[in-house]
Amino acid sequence: MTLHKRLAxxxxxxxxxxxxxAMNENTQLYNSANNWDVDGQQGVLYVRGSLSESPCxxxxxxxxxxxxxxxxxxxxxxxxGAKGRAVPFQIELLDCISHPTSLLDEKTGQTAWxxxxxxxxxxxxxxxxxxxxxxxxxxxxxxxGLQLSNASGTVLSLGEESHPVLLPSGQRQLTYTITPxxxxxxxxxxxxxxVISFQMLYE
Numbered sequence: 325m326t327l328h329k330r331l332a333x334x335x336x337x338x339x340x341x342x343x344x345x346a347m348n349e350n351t352q353l354y355n356s357a358n359n360w361d362v363d364g365q366q367g368v369l370y371v372r373g374s375l376s377e378s379p380c381x382x383x384x385x386x387x388x389x390x391x392x393x394x395x396x397x398x399x400x401x402x403x404x405g406a407k408g409r410a411v412p413f414q415i416e417l418l419d420c421i422s423h424p425t426s427l428l429d430e431k432t433g434q435t436a437w438x439x440x441x442x443x444x445x446x447x448x449x450x451x452x453x454x455x456x457x458x459x460x461x462x463x464x465x466x467x468x469g470l471q472l473s474n475a476s477g478t479v480l481s482l483g484e485e486s487h488p489v490l491l492p493s494g495q496r497q498l499t500y501t502i503t504p505x506x507x508x509x510x511x512x513x514x515x516x517x518x519v520i521s522f523q524m525l526y527e
Contacts, residue, residue: 380417380418380419380420380421380442380444380491380496380524380526381417381418381419382415382416382417382418382524383416383417383418385416386414386415386416386417389413391411391413391502392411393408393411393502393504394409394411396408396409396504398511398513401467401468401504401505401506401511402506403506404506404507404508405505405506406505406506407471407503407504407505407506408468408503408504408505409503409504410473410501410502410503411501411502411503412499412500412501413499413500413501413502414497414498414499414500415446415497415498415500415522415524416496416497416498417444417491417496417497417498417524420442420491420492420496421442422440422441422442423440423441423442424438424439424440425438425441425442425443425490427443427444427445427488427526428488429487429488430484430485431484431485431487432487436487436488436489436490438490441490441491441492442490442491442526443488443489443490443491443526444488444489444491444498444524444525444526445485445486445487445488445489445524445525446480446485446486446498446522446523446524446525447483447484447485447486447522447523447525448460448472448480448482448483448520448521448522449482449483449520449521449522449523450470450482450518450519450520450521452469452482453469453507453509454509455507455508455509456469456505456507457481457482458471458479458481458482459471459482459505459507460472460482460518460520461518462516462517462518463516463517463518464514464515464516464517465512465513465514465515465516466509466510466511466512466514467506467507467509467510467511467512468504468505468506468507468511469504469505469507470502470503470504470505470518470520471502471503471504471505472500472501472502472520473500473501473503474486474498474499474500475498475499475500475501480500485525502520
């Protein structure tokens with residue numbers, strides 16, 4: 325289940341909660357057996373929804389982040405594939421509960437399995453550079469893109485699911501890095517920015 329679906333269900337529950345409260349407080353106003361003998365038009369609301377279990381929730385501070393890459397010089401990117409300084413950032417998951425998990429690794433075909441630890445995969449989505457599709461495109465300065473990696477240094481391909489990560493119960497921080505990488509296009513100095521989205525995927 326994706327995080328986006330979990331948020332949609334959360335809002336459904338919020339909308340539905342006041343309806344149940346109102347019915348409990350107004351039982352004298354509605355009685356299905358004898359409340360139709362009054363003047364005026366009447367109707368009935370049929371309310372439905374669902375409650376799904378989610379292993380964790382995303383911390384509010386992780387939903388929208390502004391990451392300062394600082395300044396680096398063109399001399400650092402003097403050849404194709406040359407890299408600037410890697411800048412770390414964290415995605416914080418809260419209230420992770422003990423939960424049996426079986427989450428398929430799409431890359432290896434193996435399954436991350438645990439009796440009590442939930443698992444999560446992440447997918448980063450952004451426009452990519454023409455020369456290197458694994459690099460996020462930047463607006464402004466030219467000649468490089470942004471590479472995403474996990475804490476162990478494994479490069480994460482844009483638009484693809486990462487390997488599953490088993491999470492301990494409680495609070496968990498997932499660390500990733502963003503690195504400027506030189507492409508084959510002309511290097512032009514200047515300010516730049518990029519927008520990268522991410523999606524958390526549970527079982």
